[in-house]
Amino acid sequence: MRALTHPDRSQLHIETVLEALANPVRLRIVRRLAAGEELTCGTVLPDVPASSASHHWRVLRDSGVLRARREGRIILHTLRRDDLDARFPGLLDVVLTALDAEPDDGGRQP
């Protein structure tokens, strides 16, 4: 079973985080996790094929946007809001506010 690795807070880079956020499926994930709950892939993306969903979760994890942990056979995800707010103060808030002001997925389909 592959380990779930995460960059430290000090290893977060603005460009990598922007790349991770710049995708409609990943923005859906971020928006959904923003409420603070710890959620499984299937709960957040019931309509996205597993292989595609798994890629998006990995991009978000590798960039430091979210944290994943195994619990038995499932993986639970949380937004790394504290780390993002510490490194890029205001970034998450401005993105979430903008998403709330638009239709789902910024008006585009994933």
Place this chain on the structure above:
Amino acid sequence: MRALTHPDRSQLHIETVLEALANPVRLRIVRRLAAGEELTCGTVLPDVPASSASHHWRVLRDSGVLRARREGRIILHTLRRDDLDARFPGLLDVVLTALDAEPDDGGRQP
């Protein structure tokens, strides 16, 4: 000669703007234009091949991040800071602050 089209402020979308910003060459451009000057492509990206540079300028223009205007045979670019600040308050500032805190290009080569 192709017209230089720009989206209106109301047509800016967070996802498209994030996509435009999520690239080391385009972040170089944004960082350079942030001082407020109106600059040519060659001034900002003297080391990037014209075809590649032209793609990046177009992505930034189409997403609404910058404005371009022809003056004779050259094209001058400015950052659409007012429009970005109005639609996504704080986004540009947090990105520029994060870039200033990192080596050029977020520590990665374009």
